[in-house]
Amino acid sequence: MSKTTVAQATKGASGESITITNNRTQESTTLPLLEGSMGPKVVDIRTLHEKTGYFTYDPGFISTASCESDITFIDGDNGVLLYRGYPIEELAENSDFLEVAYLLLNAELPTAAEKRKFNDSITTHTMVNEQLTYFYRGFRRDAHPMAVMVGVVGALSAFYHDEVDIHDPRQRMVASHRLIAKIPTIAAMAYKYSIGQPFIYPRNDLNYAENFLHMMFAVPCEEFKISRAQARAIDRIFILHADHEQNASTSTVRLAGSSGANPFACIAAGIASLWGPAHGGANEAVLKMLMEIGSVDRIPEFVARARDKDDPFRLMGFGHRVYKNYDPRAKVLRGSCHEVLDDLDMENDPLFKIAMELERIALSDDYFIERKLYPNVDFYSGIILQALGFPTHLFTVIFAVARTVGWIAQLNEMTEDPNQRIGRPRQLYTGHKTRRYIPVGQRG
Ligand code: SDX
Numbered sequence: 001m002s003k004t005t006v007a008q009a010t011k012g013a014s015g016e017s018i019t020i021t022n023n024r025t026q027e028s029t030t031l032p033l034l035e036g037s038m039g040p041k042v043v044d045i046r047t048l049h050e051k052t053g054y055f056t057y058d059p060g061f062i063s064t065a066s067c068e069s070d071i072t073f074i075d076g077d078n079g080v081l082l083y084r085g086y087p088i089e090e091l092a093e094n095s096d097f098l099e100v101a102y103l104l105l106n107a108e109l110p111t112a113a114e115k116r117k118f119n120d121s122i123t124t125h126t127m128v129n130e131q132l133t134y135f136y137r138g139f140r141r142d143a144h145p146m147a148v149m150v151g152v153v154g155a156l157s158a159f160y161h162d163e164v165d166i167h168d169p170r171q172r173m174v175a176s177h178r179l180i181a182k183i184p185t186i187a188a189m190a191y192k193y194s195i196g197q198p199f200i201y202p203r204n205d206l207n208y209a210e211n212f213l214h215m216m217f218a219v220p221c222e223e224f225k226i227s228r229a230q231a232r233a234i235d236r237i238f239i240l241h242a243d244h245e246q247n248a249s250t251s252t253v254r255l256a257g258s259s260g261a262n263p264f265a266c267i268a269a270g271i272a273s274l275w276g277p278a279h280g281g282a283n284e285a286v287l288k289m290l291m292e293i294g295s296v297d298r299i300p301e302f303v304a305r306a307r308d309k310d311d312p313f314r315l316m317g318f319g320h321r322v323y324k325n326y327d328p329r330a331k332v333l334r335g336s337c338h339e340v341l342d343d344l345d346m347e348n349d350p351l352f353k354i355a356m357e358l359e360r361i362a363l364s365d366d367y368f369i370e371r372k373l374y375p376n377v378d379f380y381s382g383i384i385l386q387a388l389g390f391p392t393h394l395f396t397v398i399f400a401v402a403r404t405v406g407w408i409a410q411l412n413e414m415t416e417d418p419n420q421r422i423g424r425p426r427q428l429y430t431g432h433k434t435r436r437y438i439p440v441g442q443r444g
Pocket of ligand 1: 039243244278315322328377391
């Protein structure tokens, strides 16, 4: 049988290699090391099975790079996060979400003309097909909005089935713009449906963040006054959540896309994965935890529970697979918390005080120090979102609105990768060896 030849890495060959030797058979195999522009080198194991018959084993992908990517870089030990090389702190301070979306999609910051053209394209795609409003009526009013998002976004492909050829760059660009433009509209509609208020149409005279606040909180009976400070805060939250390398939901989107599934179905899969409390659902879980703690003097009780191996309780908003230092997004959000609460005259917000004291205690506790558990992006975002008037069950929806552009950028990058193949991991099988069928009358 002809052996499948694996296309060699088009870039990254470092000239270095490592050799692994089986200590029983003394058989050795040499594998090349690939080097990127930043971060750890990788062992190119694509020929390992062909050469040795062995698989690698890495549940949770703790030591595994699933792809090459130029989009986002994280240095977890030093708390660094770059979008296309730009530090997240500088983008959060100086940019706006649609400019960051352009950067993630196109690899460069836009010129003024490019920015105007991109913003206009997004603005003119914000409405959804009126038929889509009927999808909401199939849900109970108290359905979790993430369930609604998974259903409605997945259904979008039914409205564009003649324009989802992901191998056509123009169709990919149109689908990307449609998703970025419509996701806030769909999210706001999920909220309006849950409170029995009429859907509010997008307005083309508002920027992305203002439009979202307007669709969320305006009512037809009176003019809605948008706070520029609140729009700035939600825009910054969108920037901070836009992309994050190969996290669980992004890996879900890539795996779904590797089969050729259409972009709408892939983004719906990403939303489903983000929903989990260990991932994007953590911001909602953080606020529930702070409410359960209820007062500063109960913090030690909860820190003790988090340390207790027999107690499944974890301090939500702490810890991260990659960051073994302070999540740079949490640092920015901590500052935004102060700004938003001051702006809203809520600087004595009890939950914020509990959060600040919990952070202080946890960061001095040896259990957290030994495990390098720091506050992550979800620790402060919930406090800001609640102060801005968002209900807790909308927090992960807002994370999904922001992350949609990251998912799309990563999906497009994978689709354009000449080395791309369908994702199909193998396993270490530990089940029964071959055995014979026994007719039911002869079983014990
Ligand atoms: C996001 O991947 C991304 O980039 C995600 C994200 C993104 O932008 O896409 O950054 C967004 O999902 C942030 C994470 C939000 N989740 C939470 O805040 C939930 C609480 N955190 C944990 O569930 C946990 O820290 C994870 C899931 C975030 C990371 O899990 P890992 O890397 O698999 O680490 P682990 O579970 O193996 O923990 C290592 C040790 C364990 O103790 P020991 O077995 O060594 O004794 O640390 C402990 C864990 O018990 N630990 C915690 C803890 N997190 C880890 N103990 C108490 N409280 C916690 N929060």
